[in-house]
Amino acid sequence: MPSFTLPRAARISRITRTHKIAVAVLAAAGATSGLALTSAPDAAQAASEHAPAAVQPVDAKGQPAKADNAKPSRAVTASVADRVKVSGVAKQHSALQAANRSTERKAVKHYPNNLDGWIRQSLDIMKAKGIPGSYEGLHRNIMRESSGDPNAVNGWDVNAVNGIPSKGLLQVIQPTFDQYHVAGTANKLTDPVANITAAANYAADRYGSIDNVNSAY
Numbered sequence: 001m002p003s004f005t006l007p008r009a010a011r012i013s014r015i016t017r018t019h020k021i022a023v024a025v026l027a028a029a030g031a032t033s034g035l036a037l038t039s040a041p042d043a044a045q046a047a048s049e050h051a052p053a054a055v056q057p058v059d060a061k062g063q064p065a066k067a068d069n070a071k072p073s074r075a076v077t078a079s080v081a082d083r084v085k086v087s088g089v090a091k092q093h094s095a096l097q098a099a100n101r102s103t104e105r106k107a108v109k110h111y112p113n114n115l116d117g118w119i120r121q122s123l124d125i126m127k128a129k130g131i132p133g134s135y136e137g138l139h140r141n142i143m144r145e146s147s148g149d150p151n152a153v154n155g156w157d158v159n160a161v162n163g164i165p166s167k168g169l170l171q172v173i174q175p176t177f178d179q180y181h182v183a184g185t186a187n188k189l190t191d192p193v194a195n196i197t198a199a200a201n202y203a204a205d206r207y208g209s210i211d212n213v214n215s216a217y
Helices: 008-038 043-050 070-107 115-129 135-146 174-180 192-207
Strands: none
Touching: 008 192, 115 135, 115 192, 174 192
């Protein structure tokens, strides 16, 4: 088969057309790629745009909460604790006052206004002052001296003759009462408790105890 060769001009023309087509294809491919790159969002950017927004705390008025909101909370908690402590101290103080009032009421004894009450009150005073004597000793001598009458007065013995009659439950004369009067009792000779305690004090000094007295003394 005979060889056939295209003229030079034809070959150049063919190559040129081929090159143009290839360049056009490449250009189109580049444009498409560029379009794809331009239109496709960056993965990081897309993730950032679609990420859930951070929830910011707000206060009671709907305003963004401040970073140091915890401080008032702690202050409120401390304030409540302080009130609890103060309340506890107040209750304890009230309980202590009530206990003191109860103790005071118990400490204040009440005695009946009769011979039994006078003797018992005198015995408590004598015990506090260190004066010896018993209920029996006091009662026995009172009944002999005055029959239990706090206003009894002896108007016939030597003391009466001398102008200083014996008076009261245990028939005490004024000078003896003045000398042996017990502090804390009435400064009156015929006061039942003052008369008993002064007589018991005198008997303790003279006889060791009112219990040792069995007759006029």
